[in-house]
Amino acid sequence: MAITGTRRVDPASPRTANLAAVLRALRAGPLSRTQLAARCGIAKSAVPGLLTELAGRGLVRPAGILPGNGRPSRLVELHGEDAYALALGIEADRLSALVTDLSGRVLAERAETVDVAALGLQRGMDELADLAHRVLPGPPVGVAISVPGLVDSAAAVLRLAPALRWRDAEIAGLMAARLNLPADAIAVDNDANLGALAETAAGAGDLFYLGGGTAVGGGLVSGGAILRGARGFAGEVGHIAVDPSGERCSCGRTGCLETKANLAAVLRAAAPPGDPLHDPALGVEGRVAQLKHRVRQGDQRAATAVHDLGVALGIALSTVVDVLDPDVVVLGGYFAELADWLVEPIRVELAVRPLGHARVVPSRLGLGAPLRGAAHLAAERLFANPTLVEEASV
Amino acid sequence: MAITGTRRVDPASPRTANLAAVLRALRAGPLSRTQLAARCGIAKSAVPGLLTELAGRGLVRPAGILPGNGRPSRLVELHGEDAYALALGIEADRLSALVTDLSGRVLAERAETVDVAALGLQRGMDELADLAHRVLPGPPVGVAISVPGLVDSAAAVLRLAPALRWRDAEIAGLMAARLNLPADAIAVDNDANLGALAETAAGAGDLFYLGGGTAVGGGLVSGGAILRGARGFAGEVGHIAVDPSGERCSCGRTGCLETKANLAAVLRAAAPPGDPLHDPALGVEGRVAQLKHRVRQGDQRAATAVHDLGVALGIALSTVVDVLDPDVVVLGGYFAELADWLVEPIRVELAVRPLGHARVVPSRLGLGAPLRGAAHLAAERLFANPTLVEEASV
Structure with a gap:
């Protein structure tokens, strides 16, 4: 599985929307084809084609048989263990990085204690990118950065972080250049927003x-x-x-x-x-x-x-x-x-x-909640557009 | 046009949902059939049937021709001048009633100055129902009551209104009995929520x-x-x-x-x-x-x-x-x-x-904002389910 740069399907196309709906429905657990059609509001006849495409992209796989009255139903579940969501955290005295797969399982985690304000913006982003390179097994499907300050989330700009003494910092652009990713692959959000998101994802x-x-x-x-x-x-x-x-x-x-x-x-x-x-x-x-x-x-x-x-x-x-x-x-x-x-x-x-x-x-997630929220947000990018990962050329 | 009690179509049916989508789309102004199909995400071939039904219920009517390059398009607009939305207001020193048609045009308005706390709950509701009967030209499609206090909107109960000295008052049920309407035809909301709704409806x-x-x-x-x-x-x-x-x-x-x-x-x-x-x-x-x-x-x-x-x-x-x-x-x-x-x-x-x-x-609506918001909310009931009004038996 490779991360596509140019071969991306239009994310607004009806087919992409259906792929995304199927992938999102599976986030809660394995489902049969009939259940998927009902949950996603799509014709049952369209489901096998969508699943074939998602399987080709390495995102779903068979998950056994659901016994029933008539014909037994074949179940499908999320796969995506090679779809990496990268969460990066910036705090006043700490930089951290976490990688999960598509199901939210933590694959790698690393942090270092450092006076981020003293480093300054450019060197701080260098250090953070180094951490990211050290934890990433391969190119990520999405990245989200947790920051302790006011974020203009539409522009992905950190407007003000008094603890870091940063102002109007174009975090997404700076990290995109360092990780060689498009800027729109990188989300930036306030640590408390991400903490809230992590708690919601946890129920x-x-x-x-x-x-x-x-x-x-x-x-x-x-x-x-x-x-x-x-x-x-x-x-x-x-x-x-x-x-x-x-x-x-x-x-x-x-x-x-x-x-x-x-x-x-x-x-x-x-x-x-x-x-x-x-x-x-x-x-x-x-x-x-x-x-x-x-x-x-x-x-x-x-x-x-x-x-x-x-x-x-x-x-x-x-x-x-x-x-x-x-x-x-x-x-x-x-x-x-x-x-x-x-x-x-x-x-x-x-x-x-x-x-x-x-x-x-x-x-329930303690001090780690914002970083877990960032991982959830990073994975969202693929759940919104499953065509971000290429189909295997068989 | 009469208000149906028993002949109501299941509001969750796909056809009702499509009728509702068409009616809501027209709330912003006249549209052609092609525009309606696009706005509502429904097949163009389905639009004429839906419009015939809405016209039969007195809710839409022709609105002239839209000149174009090819074939000129016939426009449709909201009608519903006989679909009455009733707004009722309770304040510490004032009871008020307002009737609008489906488009929000005010048809009648009436208020009286009175010490509502001194009246008490039952007599206060009697007075308010009297006002309602005096302004209503016919049975309303929906009613919304603005109250100065904390409302449990799911239960339609006024939990606490210090200015009225009312607590746990089942406003919707009390008014339903007095207006001979089902309790679910009556919404109750906080005056400031309704003020906010009126301002939003105003843009x-x-x-x-x-x-x-x-x-x-x-x-x-x-x-x-x-x-x-x-x-x-x-x-x-x-x-x-x-x-x-x-x-x-x-x-x-x-x-x-x-x-x-x-x-x-x-x-x-x-x-x-x-x-x-x-x-x-x-x-x-x-x-x-x-x-x-x-x-x-x-x-x-x-x-x-x-x-x-x-x-x-x-x-x-x-x-x-x-x-x-x-x-x-x-x-x-x-x-x-x-x-x-x-x-x-x-x-x-x-x-x-x-x-x-x-x-x-x-x-922009001054002291009258909550009551205008209540009228908007009262009409919402019909916009959510256009089958609340009967088709004329031709």
Whole structure:
């Protein structure tokens, strides 16, 4: 199987749409030809031809027999173990890469701790491309990059990432040149949007995903789709006021959620300056693990810091729940790691609202959720247009 | 044309779906048969039969000839001047009714000033049904009721309306009994959701509608659909904190938007107790007109009250814009009347955000927006299932 450059079929053609419908239907599990025709709303007589073409492209394969009353039905399932979806992650102190096959199975994963802001945009993209080359078994069908900032998703431009000190960075174009792929093969999205997408793919309903890290971001999924807003900036909750007597925020106001809920602020509240808890060499995961350990051991200062974080999140989330009325609020990023102590104070704040109840749960994917969401998004490109991979020339 | 009770065609049948698609396509203006086939994605040969049936039901009619190169095309347009959509409005101090035809043209309108909370639920619904009977020329194809509170739209139940002191009120069932209609003919929705719907029908894009009255409510439209949230409560912005040193709110917190932006609070800020500005006999419209007149005349206290309202709205809207990233914020209800003095302070607050810009405009429909939205929603029922009206027996 090879990735086509020029022989691509028009993605808008009815045949491509039918190929895509069949492939998407199989994403949930094996189906018979009759089931496929019904699910996709296409004539049963058209199914065998579509399956032959998808099999020729290495994307589906036989999956045994479904026993029935009359003639037994032959099942078909997703194959695509050579169709690689590449997920790349940029965080303030970490670059990461993950490859899955078409079914979402992780084939390879790699990360490195590095001060990305110090590297700058060009060298940062060089490092990330190196990581990608090291994990990729072959050309990817699609790439998605998770970034900690405001993304204009239509233009695939990172408008502003304060943690990286990047502004108007044409991430997709820069990575396309380094991976020798067309720019439209590369999607760029906000880490919290991708966290929300990962949780939805994992089965949650209408949700608000609140991700914590060096900054705080939110992603919303309603009716199965990411709600991006007019410019792609929806979900920014870092500047909801949670403490009128709090710190001055970079936005000019006082007591924004971001000032209370970014990881460094919580660590400062949890331990005095010079404490090993602040050691950047530990990385985000290491520092959060340390904090968690201290709360478990009964360290009062650490426990108070985490409880206060829960209250601040609860105040901000009660506004979010009022405005969006989600089924469930998913705590992502480092909030997921601390969920045992955050959920209760958040629930207390939400309970003040007359009707604004929502379940509050930790992300099942923890710190890795945005990267898993990126892999899902990268694979979407092939699910939308299965002709991106060539038929084997037999 | 009569409204069918039992002879209704299965609304899920492919033929009904095609009838509905044709009727919806004509909502934007006259089309030829060829254009209809293309817009609706149906075979051109099927169009004449569908049009004959719709004409038989009194819903479409010929609309002249479209000149062209080859054969001139005959145009078809919406007719349905006997298909009545009934909109009913409940506010704290006012009941109203409006009837439109299928094209949205207003056929009759009537309102009365009354203390609805004092009437109570049963007598309030009696009064509203009386108004409906007085404006209706015949049985309606659909009814929608605008209410100032939290609506469980799936169950068509008004969960909570503090201004009316109603809780868990089965509005649709109560009105169905009084109008002798099936309960599923009656939709119930929040006034701000309906305001948002009216603005969208009038051509605005992804929007957040902020409606002011005895309470403050918001409605969101994204991708052409109202975003209702999991329980139908999305858009509640009244409890966003805007003034840490402000009044105690009914929710238990301090300085919520609702405490600053409800009409009574603004009037109290604008004039001392006993001032004729507070006279309830003026109704909402009368008091707002008085306030507007005073600001125009240079009354400093009134001008300051309205400016402060703008600042409070701006602080709350900057959170909303961060979370939702709408194209446009529409100021509805009494905010629309005061927009000349509100838009500027709101823009100043929004400009603090690094990227959260949104246009801010007054509602083109003013205080009447929710009722126009209700008429649109009432007509939707027929657009979804044109077989609700019987074919004439020729």
